[in-house]
Every structure is written in structure tokens, then in C-alpha cells.
Amino acid sequence: MKILLPGLQVQSPNYFLWVLVSLLIILLVVLIFAFLLKYKVDVTTRALWRRNRQLTLAKEKAEENERLKTIFLQNMSHEIRTPMNGIIGFLSLLKQPDLDAESRQKYIDIVSKSGKRLLTTINNIIEISKIDSKQIEVRNTQVDLIEILNFYYNFFLPQAKERKLEFRLNCLIPPEDATILTDKFILDNILTNLINNALKFTKQGSVELGASVMEKEVLFYVKDTGIGIPKERQNAIFERFVQANLSMTRAHEGSGLGLAIVKAYVEILKGKIWLESREGEGSTFSFTIPYVPSEAPQEPDTDAQQEKLETETLKILIAEDDNISFLFIQQLLKSPQITLLRAKDGSNAVELARRNPDLSLILMDIKMPLLNGIEATHQIRQFNPSVPIIAQSAYTFSGEQEQAIKAGCNDYITKPINKNILLQLIKKYTQQ
Known part of the structure; x- marks a missing residue:
């Protein structure tokens, strides 16, 4: 039996200290491992969340595209069948032997308008196909901008008068700067689509075609006082299969491909296009193309x-x-x-x-x-x-x-x- 004397201290064995240190090290390693494991789980969780989010967005996008394509196909069917019905129907009426001259002329006008509408739809489908298959090549030739603007002003003026609209031309291009190198076919398609749209969606007021030359660009615009485009639709209006109004009870004919074609053509010419519009007050479509000056051709006699x-x-x-x-x-x-x-x-x-x-x-x-x-x-x-x-x-x-x-x-x-x-x-x- 050991008797502890006053003033004497009991020393712990040396191995106890080593055990304590070892336990602390093991605990530290476990904590580090747990932290790393939690970090890895968090990273994996975030990656899975992002992946799921991407899949969800892709699924929503696919469903939206499918919905828009369905609407597009319905519109295409409508835009092809409607003028075809008009053409076939009124041609059969023209065969009536007792038809008076006034009715005959009226039916002929309807057949002509239906044919033009059908041709526009077919042309739009062909142009979209060419754009999708990358068959559009830029072929620059000498183009007189003043001549083109005057041509389209005179070409669409009768249509504007028929709709009781004022059609204005605001050409700010000096004659000495009017001849440039660009693709006339593509420029014609852009202007034709924009002016047609402006006239179609303007019930009263005016449509204005304008252009000016800046340092390195030519600016064109088509301004109207028509129905305008809702703010929530303005970002999508240039997209494929999209119209300002996607309802089945549209008040205006058209496939909805025109602006998609315009946007693609402007980008092919390395230009930019944008829209300013207020619903019920009208729209202004503006676009630019590169300004590449060229010598003016000699005027013929x-x-x-x-x-x-x-x-x-x-x-x-x-x-x-x-x-x-x-x-x-x-x-x-x-x-x-x-x-x-x-x-x-x-x-x-x-x-x-x-x-x-x-x-x-x-x-x-x-x-x-x-x-x-x-x-x-x-x-x-x-x-x-x-x-x-x-x-x-x-x-x-x-x-x-x-x-x-x-x-x-x-x-x-x-x-x-x-x-x-x-x-x-x-x-x-x-x-x-």
C-alpha cells in the first residue's frame, strides 16, 4: 500500500500525452475529411441543380418551339389554303355565262390579289429555307440608293393611296454619296418586307421611308402610325415562328416569317436592326448596312x-x-x-x-x-x-x-x- 506524502505530485505517464495528441490529430483529420466531403457534396449538388435547370429550360424551350411550330404550320396552312380557295372559287364564278362586266372585273381583282398573297407566302418559305441551308451569298454590285428609295416610294404609293394612307419619302443622302457597293437583291427584300408590314398594320395615318449616310454606315428606317407592338413581344418579334399576335383570331394575314427574313438578311449584310414601338401609336424599324462608296455610273441619254x-x-x-x-x-x-x-x-x-x-x-x-x-x-x-x-x-x-x-x-x-x-x-x- 502506497502512502502519498504531503508535497509530492503524481506525474501522468508519458504515453497519456501521446494518446491525447493522437486523438486530437485523428479528430482534426476527421473534421477536414468531413469538410471536404461536404464541399464535394455541395459542388456535386450545385452541378446537378444546374444540369437539372438546363434540362428543364431545354425541355421548356423544346415545348415552346413545338408550340410555335404548330402555330406556324397552322398559319402556313391558312395562308396557303385561303388564297387558293379564293383563286379556285372565283375562277369558277368567272365561268358563268351571264356574268356582268362589273362582277367579272371584281372577281379578276380578287383572283389577282389572292395569287399575289399566295406567291408572297411561298417566297417567304423559300427564303427561310435558303437562309437555313446557308445558301445566301452576298454579291456586291453598284447600287444607287436614291434610285432605290425613289423606286420603292413610287412602287408602294398606289397601295398607300388605296388604303388612304400618306406615304412619305425622307431621303437625306447627297447624290455624291448615293452610289455604294452592296447586294441589291438582299436590300430589296429587306425594304420590301418592312414597307409591306408598315402598310399592312397601319389603318390610318402615314408611313415614312427614310435613309441617311453616316461615317461607315447607311441608316434606313420605315416609320408608321399603325397598331404598334406590345412591349412584351418586341424582343421576340424577329424570331422564327413568332408574330406580335399569336392568337388564332388574327386580324391580319401573313405567315410571320417576314421579320425573321429581314433580320437574317440584315445580319448577312453585317448590319444591325432594331425596333422602337408603342402599342397603339406605331412602330419604327431601323437598320444599318456598311457604307462602301463606289463611283456613280454614267447616266444614259x-x-x-x-x-x-x-x-x-x-x-x-x-x-x-x-x-x-x-x-x-x-x-x-x-x-x-x-x-x-x-x-x-x-x-x-x-x-x-x-x-x-x-x-x-x-x-x-x-x-x-x-x-x-x-x-x-x-x-x-x-x-x-x-x-x-x-x-x-x-x-x-x-x-x-x-x-x-x-x-x-x-x-x-x-x-x-x-x-x-x-x-x-x-x-x-x-x-x-
């Missing part, structure tokens, strides 16, 4: 050309296999001063061109049996390099125009043929 046009006789070869298309062109060019020859296929066109070296012009269809228009043009150029050849086609996909020009065609016109454009081209190439 208009008076001399007009005098020559009125007195000269023309001999024109129409290479066209489709009977209806030929009859239409025949009516467009019906004149005592114009002699028309017809070829129903490419081989026949080459033979008629060989037998008639005095041809004033050839209107060459691209798609024909036996020999297509491209190859027929190539063969004609081997024995007649000077006769003007204008290619015509109902196909508008990229590459065809270049092939026609490369084969030897002087110019290109698309079907359905516009009478004014055709006459301008004939005048251009026969009134030298």
Missing part, C-alpha cells in the same frame, strides 16, 4: 433611248417549254414592233438562234427538256457572242444565277415575271 424604243422593231426568241408561261410572256410583249419566236426545248432554242442571227434578244428558260437553258446558252455563245440573253426561272436557289451568267447570259429574271422589270431589261439590252 434617256430621251434618245425613248425615241429609239418607239421606232425600233425587235425580234425576240422565247425559249420556254411551258405553254402557260409562254402565253403570258406573249401577252406581255404583244406589240406590232416585236416579232416573237418560240423554242420548246434547249436544242430547238440553239437551232432557232443559229438560223436567226438577227435576233434582238433571247429570253432563256433554265429548266427545259432535252437541253437545259445553261447548256443551250453555252452553245449559242459559240456562234453568237453578242446577242443579249436573259435567263428566266421559277427556281431561286443560290448558284443558278451564277451558272447562267457564267454560261453567257447577260441578266436574270425570276418567275412569275414582272412586266415592268422585263420591259426594263429588254430596253436595257436592246436600246444601246
Whole structure:
């Protein structure tokens, strides 16, 4: 038995201290491990949350796209069937033997408007397809901005008057700065869509077309006093399958593709487009394209050309296999001063061109049996390099125009043929 004497201290064994330190180290390691494990779990949880959020957004986006595509297809069906019903229905009414002259003219006007509406829808579908397949290539040529603005002002003025709207042109471009290098076809499509939209959605008031030249850009705008666009729809108005009004009871016809095409075309030209609008007060669509100046072409002697046009006789070869298309062109060019020859296929066109070296012009269809228009043009150029050849086609996909020009065609016109454009081209190439 040990007796503890006063003043003596009991010392703990050395191993006790080591055990305590070891326990503390183990506890620290466990805490660090637990902290790292919690951090890893938190990181994984956040990643899973983000992934789930992305999947949810993707699912919502897919559902929204599906909904918009359904609406789009419904609109397309409506926009195709409605004018077709008008065309077929009123053509059948025109067959009535006892139809009076006033009703006949009214029905003809309805058929014409329905045809134009159907053509606009088809053109929009084709343009969207070309944009999606990246078949749009920029082909810069000399473009006179003042001439283009005046053309569209005069072109849409009758339509504005018919709707009892004021149509104004505000061109602030000096003549010396008016000639630039850009793609005229794309610019035409942009302006046509914007002006058409402005007129369509304006019931009263005015529409204004304007343009000005800045340092490195050309600014265009189309301003109207129409229905305007709700603020919550303005960010989406340029998107595919989207309209300002997605309801099934729309007050205005149209596929809703026009502004999507406009936006795509502006971006192809490396420009920008934006919108300012207030619901019930109107909208202003503005866009810019790069300003690339070019020397102005020499002005032709208009008076001399007009005098020559009125007195000269023309001999024109129409290479066209489709009977209806030929009859239409025949009516467009019906004149005592114009002699028309017809070829129903490419081989026949080459033979008629060989037998008639005095041809004033050839209107060459691209798609024909036996020999297509491209190859027929190539063969004609081997024995007649000077006769003007204008290619015509109902196909508008990229590459065809270049092939026609490369084969030897002087110019290109698309079907359905516009009478004014055709006459301008004939005048251009026969009134030298």
C-alpha cells in the first residue's frame, strides 16, 4: 500500500500525452475529411441543380418551339389554303355565262390579289429555307440608293393611296454619296418586307421611308402610325415562328416569317436592326448596312433611248417549254414592233438562234427538256457572242444565277415575271 506524502505530485505517464495528441490529430483529420466531403457534396449538388435547370429550360424551350411550330404550320396552312380557295372559287364564278362586266372585273381583282398573297407566302418559305441551308451569298454590285428609295416610294404609293394612307419619302443622302457597293437583291427584300408590314398594320395615318449616310454606315428606317407592338413581344418579334399576335383570331394575314427574313438578311449584310414601338401609336424599324462608296455610273441619254424604243422593231426568241408561261410572256410583249419566236426545248432554242442571227434578244428558260437553258446558252455563245440573253426561272436557289451568267447570259429574271422589270431589261439590252 502506497502512502502519498504531503508535497509530492503524481506525474501522468508519458504515453497519456501521446494518446491525447493522437486523438486530437485523428479528430482534426476527421473534421477536414468531413469538410471536404461536404464541399464535394455541395459542388456535386450545385452541378446537378444546374444540369437539372438546363434540362428543364431545354425541355421548356423544346415545348415552346413545338408550340410555335404548330402555330406556324397552322398559319402556313391558312395562308396557303385561303388564297387558293379564293383563286379556285372565283375562277369558277368567272365561268358563268351571264356574268356582268362589273362582277367579272371584281372577281379578276380578287383572283389577282389572292395569287399575289399566295406567291408572297411561298417566297417567304423559300427564303427561310435558303437562309437555313446557308445558301445566301452576298454579291456586291453598284447600287444607287436614291434610285432605290425613289423606286420603292413610287412602287408602294398606289397601295398607300388605296388604303388612304400618306406615304412619305425622307431621303437625306447627297447624290455624291448615293452610289455604294452592296447586294441589291438582299436590300430589296429587306425594304420590301418592312414597307409591306408598315402598310399592312397601319389603318390610318402615314408611313415614312427614310435613309441617311453616316461615317461607315447607311441608316434606313420605315416609320408608321399603325397598331404598334406590345412591349412584351418586341424582343421576340424577329424570331422564327413568332408574330406580335399569336392568337388564332388574327386580324391580319401573313405567315410571320417576314421579320425573321429581314433580320437574317440584315445580319448577312453585317448590319444591325432594331425596333422602337408603342402599342397603339406605331412602330419604327431601323437598320444599318456598311457604307462602301463606289463611283456613280454614267447616266444614259434617256430621251434618245425613248425615241429609239418607239421606232425600233425587235425580234425576240422565247425559249420556254411551258405553254402557260409562254402565253403570258406573249401577252406581255404583244406589240406590232416585236416579232416573237418560240423554242420548246434547249436544242430547238440553239437551232432557232443559229438560223436567226438577227435576233434582238433571247429570253432563256433554265429548266427545259432535252437541253437545259445553261447548256443551250453555252452553245449559242459559240456562234453568237453578242446577242443579249436573259435567263428566266421559277427556281431561286443560290448558284443558278451564277451558272447562267457564267454560261453567257447577260441578266436574270425570276418567275412569275414582272412586266415592268422585263420591259426594263429588254430596253436595257436592246436600246444601246
